[in-house]
Amino acid sequence: MTVQNDLTDYYEFLQINQNADTETIEKVFRMLAKRYHPDNSSTGDVEKFKMIMEAYRVLSDPEKRAAYDLKYPEIQRQKWQFHISISEDSNGDDEKKIRRDILAAVYTTRRKNVNDAGLGTWHLEKLLGFPQQVMEFEIWYLKEKRWIERTESGKFAITVDGVDIVEQDKIIAQNVKLIPVLEGV
Numbered sequence: 001m002t003v004q005n006d007l008t009d010y011y012e013f014l015q016i017n018q019n020a021d022t023e024t025i026e027k028v029f030r031m032l033a034k035r036y037h038p039d040n041s042s043t044g045d046v047e048k049f050k051m052i053m054e055a056y057r058v059l060s061d062p063e064k065r066a067a068y069d070l071k072y073p074e075i076q077r078q079k080w081q082f083h084i085s086i087s088e089d090s091n092g093d094d095e096k097k098i099r100r101d102i103l104a105a106v107y108t109t110r111r112k113n114v115n116d117a118g119l120g121t122w123h124l125e126k127l128l129g130f131p132q133q134v135m136e137f138e139i140w141y142l143k144e145k146r147w148i149e150r151t152e153s154g155k156f157a158i159t160v161d162g163v164d165i166v167e168q169d170k171i172i173a174q175n176v177k178l179i180p181v182l183e184g185v
Helices: 022-036 046-059 062-080 094-112 121-128 132-144 160-168
Strands: 083-086 148-150 156-158 171-174
Touching: 022 046, 046 062, 094 121, 094 132, 094 148, 094 156, 094 160, 121 132, 132 148, 156 160
Parallel strands: none
Antiparallel strands: 083 171, 148 156
16 A cells, blocks of 8 residues: 555655755654654554655655655645635625635634644645735734634634634635545544
């Protein structure tokens, strides 16, 4: 069985930046391999261990990493792509659309993983295609309404009130694939 699929983000899986040097990749790999090794009785996870091994195999080899980096922008685009359906036309109100897009993104993230439900500003920028400066007001507005909140990790997550707004306004995210699905995870 293979754990890789076309949307596998090895950088995210190893929790490293795309610009990480070889030494950083090695350190993170060793730490995660130790944590998820099947022989570790408290945190061992065979599937995660296989994924860590595959990510390390690709990112530690300069040729394989270069080939992976060429397709990485497409991996990112596909991974975060989703379609938002809004039941009523927003009458061209761009700010409302940005707020709805942000709500749909954090709602979808919460639905995918209720315990790790945040999106950082960088991910929102990549996902929605708006620079941070455009979203600052909308994020402020959503926070003041208590529809989103900043988590302990500094990411934005939807609140219960935000979920109610998403459901009330029928903002529905379809065909979402935010996180590659791995068997046994």
